[in-house]
Amino acid sequence: MVYYRSQVENIAKKLCAEQHLALYDIEEKMSAKGRIITVYLTKIGGVTVDDCAYFSRALSDELDELDIIPERYFLEVSSPGLERVLKLKSHYASAINEKVAVQWTEGDEKHSAMGTLIEVNADTITLDDRGKIVEINFKDINRAKTVFLDKERSEKKR
Structure with missing residues (x-):
């Protein structure tokens, strides 16, 4: 998809603008049935099935x-x-004030934290992990994602 990815992305961005959506990501994978191109969309208030269709x-x-x-x-x-999944800086910026789980490596040490994403800068993100402020370099992040905790699940964990 490398050689046509930018064309697909440009078309998707144009259509998103026309339909009041935002392009979150495009993924491509091969399967037994052939190439699968997945386009992820967002919008304030959430994307509906009709929006996707x-x-x-x-x-x-x-x-x-x-x-x-x-x-x-x-x-x-x-x-x-x-x-x-949070991959791009724009993904992190859109997740400010949300609960996120991050895994990163500093030197030979592996770390993980879950907290509220409070800041995104050029080179770092900052989490509030139950009152402990954690600053993480983008270059050190291995994996990151938003975490949904409904009230019932979060109360059981206490």
């Missing part, structure tokens, strides 16, 4: 018309979900 039809029509993907592919359109 309408966007999917519009993107599929444009990709078919332009014929930029040479082989057979399957298109999936979804929201990133309540617990979403």
